[in-house]
Amino acid sequence: MRFIKTPSILFFLFIFFSCTENLNFDDTELNIGAVHTSPLVFFTLDQNDFFDRVNDVEIINVEVVIGDFTLLQSEGVADNLIRIDFDLKIRNEFTRTITSTVNFLDENDNVVQVVAPFIIPAGDLNYRHRIVQTITPVSPLLRAKRIRVALRIDTSSGSPIRPDDPRIFDLKSTGTYYFEI
Amino acid sequence: MRMKKTIYFLLFFCVVVLGYSQQKLTYSFAENPQTLLLNPGAETNYRYHYGIPLLSGFNISVGSTGVNLEDLFLDNGASFDSKFRVALESIQPEDYFSFNSRIDVLYGGYRLDDKNYLSFGFYQETDIIAYVPKDFIELFYHGNNRYLNRSFSLSQMIAKADVLGVFHIGISRKVTPRLNIGARAKIYSSSLNIETNHNSGTFTTFENDTNILRQTLNGVDALIKTSGLIENGSITDNASGLISRTFLGGNYGIGLDFGLTYHIAPEIEFTASVLDFGFIRHSKNTAQYSAKGDYTFDGINFEYDPNNPRDYWQELENDFDSKVPTEENNEAYTSWRPFKINAAIKYSFGEIRKKACFTDTYKRYYFNSIGFQLHTVMRPLKPQLALTGFFETAFTEKIHSKITYTINDYSSMIFGSGMSMQLGKVNLFGFVDNLLGVRDFARANTISVNFGVNFVIE
Numbered sequence: 001m002r003f004i005k006t007p008s009i010l011f012f013l014f015i016f017f018s019c020t021e022n023l024n025f026d027d028t029e030l031n032i033g034a035v036h037t038s039p040l041v042f043f044t045l046d047q048n049d050f051f052d053r054v055n056d057v058e059i060i061n062v063e064v065v066i067g068d069f070t071l072l073q074s075e076g077v078a079d080n081l082i083r084i085d086f087d088l089k090i091r092n093e094f095t096r097t098i099t100s101t102v103n104f105l106d107e108n109d110n111v112v113q114v115v116a117p118f119i120i121p122a123g124d125l126n127y128r129h130r131i132v133q134t135i136t137p138v139s140p141l142l143r144a145k146r147i148r149v150a151l152r153i154d155t156s157s158g159s160p161i162r163p164d165d166p167r168i169f170d171l172k173s174t175g176t177y178y179f180e181i
Numbered sequence: 182m183r184m185k186k187t188i189y190f191l192l193f194f195c196v197v198v199l200g201y202s203q204q205k206l207t208y209s210f211a212e213n214p215q216t217l218l219l220n221p222g223a224e225t226n227y228r229y230h231y232g233i234p235l236l237s238g239f240n241i242s243v244g245s246t247g248v249n250l251e252d253l254f255l256d257n258g259a260s261f262d263s264k265f266r267v268a269l270e271s272i273q274p275e276d277y278f279s280f281n282s283r284i285d286v287l288y289g290g291y292r293l294d295d296k297n298y299l300s301f302g303f304y305q306e307t308d309i310i311a312y313v314p315k316d317f318i319e320l321f322y323h324g325n326n327r328y329l330n331r332s333f334s335l336s337q338m339i340a341k342a343d344v345l346g347v348f349h350i351g352i353s354r355k356v357t358p359r360l361n362i363g364a365r366a367k368i369y370s371s372s373l374n375i376e377t378n379h380n381s382g383t384f385t386t387f388e389n390d391t392n393i394l395r396q397t398l399n400g401v402d403a404l405i406k407t408s409g410l411i412e413n414g415s416i417t418d419n420a421s422g423l424i425s426r427t428f429l430g431g432n433y434g435i436g437l438d439f440g441l442t443y444h445i446a447p448e449i450e451f452t453a454s455v456l457d458f459g460f461i462r463h464s465k466n467t468a469q470y471s472a473k474g475d476y477t478f479d480g481i482n483f484e485y486d487p488n489n490p491r492d493y494w495q496e497l498e499n500d501f502d503s504k505v506p507t508e509e510n511n512e513a514y515t516s517w518r519p520f521k522i523n524a525a526i527k528y529s530f531g532e533i534r535k536k537a538c539f540t541d542t543y544k545r546y547y548f549n550s551i552g553f554q555l556h557t558v559m560r561p562l563k564p565q566l567a568l569t570g571f572f573e574t575a576f577t578e579k580i581h582s583k584i585t586y587t588i589n590d591y592s593s594m595i596f597g598s599g600m601s602m603q604l605g606k607v608n609l610f611g612f613v614d615n616l617l618g619v620r621d622f623a624r625a626n627t628i629s630v631n632f633g634v635n636f637v638i639e
Contacts, residue, residue, distance in 0.1 A: 023250060023251070023254040023255060024255070024256035025254055027260065028254075028261050030261060030262060030265055032321070032322055033323075034321065034322060034323055034324035035327070036324040036325055036326060037325060037326045037386060037394060038386070038396060038478070039392040039395060039479050039480030040392075040481065042391065042392040042479065042482060042483070043482065045485055062485070063487075064483055064485060065490065066481060066483055066493050066494075067493070068492055087393065172392045172393045173392070173393065173480065174392070174393045174394050174480075176326060179324070
């Protein structure tokens with residue numbers, strides 16, 4: 001009989017003295033703060049792009065419109081995006097200062113967000129600029145589907161634009177997206 | 182008499198209500214009818230048996246090799262976020278979470294003659310294993326910004342889930358006084374299958390001269406196969422349908438178990454079995470999703486032409502779709518069952534009893550035995566191995582107990598214990614694996630429960 005008692009007692013000792021450390025299942029909120037980076041847009045313009053061959057005059061304003069991206073409208077992005085950093089790396093071989101304006105447009109080309117203009121000095125081969133956009137659920141930027149980059153060449157300095165001049169204006173960019181989920 | 186009843190009640194309570202264990206502990210133990218399901222070549226010494234429907238055998242096992250409850254939920258003042266980050270740092274892609282449950286819906290057996298014992302039944306099984314795709318959890322949790330030049334591997338996406346019913350019939354045959362062999366045929370009826378394995382490909386972001394950054398998808402080849410998950414174009418939420426389809430669900434397969442018991446000497450017994458050597462053909466409610474290709478993304482290469490505006494975003498989508506095509510189809514496919522290999526060697530000693538039996542006039546029983554068991558389950562990434570040392574002792578001819586020590590992927594300190602007892606015609610058994618885990622559930626990486634009630638008529 002003692003053979004039967006022994007395992008019984010052992011079992012009960014295990015069960016009655018079994019325990020767990022204090023666990024907290026109330027605090028299960030996981031805050032994801034992901035930061036994603038991706039290449040965006042790159043292009044190269046030469047002096048021919050700033051010159052009207054028909055009328056033989058300089059083009060002062062060049063506009064680049066890129067779309068139609070729907071990324072900002074997608075549910076996962078629109079609900080959780082809190083900030084975007086646009087990083088630009090520009091090589092301006094022109095002898096002219098260039099003022100750049102970036103606007104974000106909706107699908108009807110209405111401007112929904114304007115970015116303060118910035119100036120790329122003549123001959124700056126490693127110009128860097130960061131555009132920081134804070135996002136809220138009602139940010140107009142979330143309606144943007146196109147980006148318009150306007151480049152205005154300074155007419156008061158530098159040498160004239162010549163179509164056969166090999167010097168270029170080169171822009172590279174990345175986007176860094178901050179999510180809080 | 183009253184004392185005896187009390188003791189039996191306590192034992193019943195221990196065995197049935199509090200008895201947890203992993204099914205492998207039932208292997209080659211006490212001529213319990215359940216051992217036939219783990220080794221069709223196990224010896225039997227009764228005329229027939231039948232189980233109480235849904236109660237003849239119940240097993241549930243949960244395990245995690247990477248983290249335990251304490252790692253994530255310990256009330257120590259730290260935020261869940263910080264605990265999650267620490268856990269994420271510590272886990273490896275080889276870590277996995279697993280869940281297995283088996284319920285014997287019907288189970289019985291009948292002695293055909295002195296040498297042959299037939300057993301048959303139906304059980305439902307749920308088996309899930311998911312490896313930790315650490316790369317993509319980190320990519321989702323932290324983003325790629327801090328991981329420039331790191332390749333996130335798609336090959337870590339490995340998971341398999343099955344819900345199925347199994348009709349089975351087996352025979353155990355005494356070939357010689359020393360050798361007993363057996364086999365079991367199975368018909369699988371799959372209710373749900375989800376599996377993804379052998380995926381390949383990497384996602385990398387790195388600095389590049391074309392643009393500031395370049396992103397690449399290299400050698401992507403991914404496939405997810407499902408059956409029973411998608412119904413009428415959407416994910417099923419019909420839980421009762423999942424259960425009912427385990428009877429005759431339309432996705433069938435066949436399998437085979439075989440095993441043997443060999444007495445090397447009167448005191449030394451060797452047993453071995455192979456279980457679930459089979460497959461299921463999925464042809465109903467199937468859905469397969471695949472993606473294959475390579476892609477390099479430098480950003481949108483804008484070409485200035487004011488007279489011919491282009492939809493660059495659409496061009497980008499089209500280009501991506503052409504280079505990394507995704508496909509969804511409803512083709513049939515075959516999934517292999519995770520077959521198991523069991524083997525044990527047992528040395529018996531101590532007091533000898535003789536017992537009338539069918540195959541010999543008397544069979545000699547030793548009251549004590551020690552030995553080793555090896556259990557292997559073929560899993561998608563690598564076999565899941567467990568080595569168990571055990572000690573068995575019989576308190577009476579009707580009451581047997583087993584104590585085990587197991588080393589496996591989950592832990593190197595797993596102690597198990599269980600009992601099998603015969604109360605008249607009623608056989609009760611119950612096991613707990615990981616007694617230390619019962620003591621402190623939060624720290625346990627694995628816990629298993631196994632119990633059952635069968636009627637055994639000698």
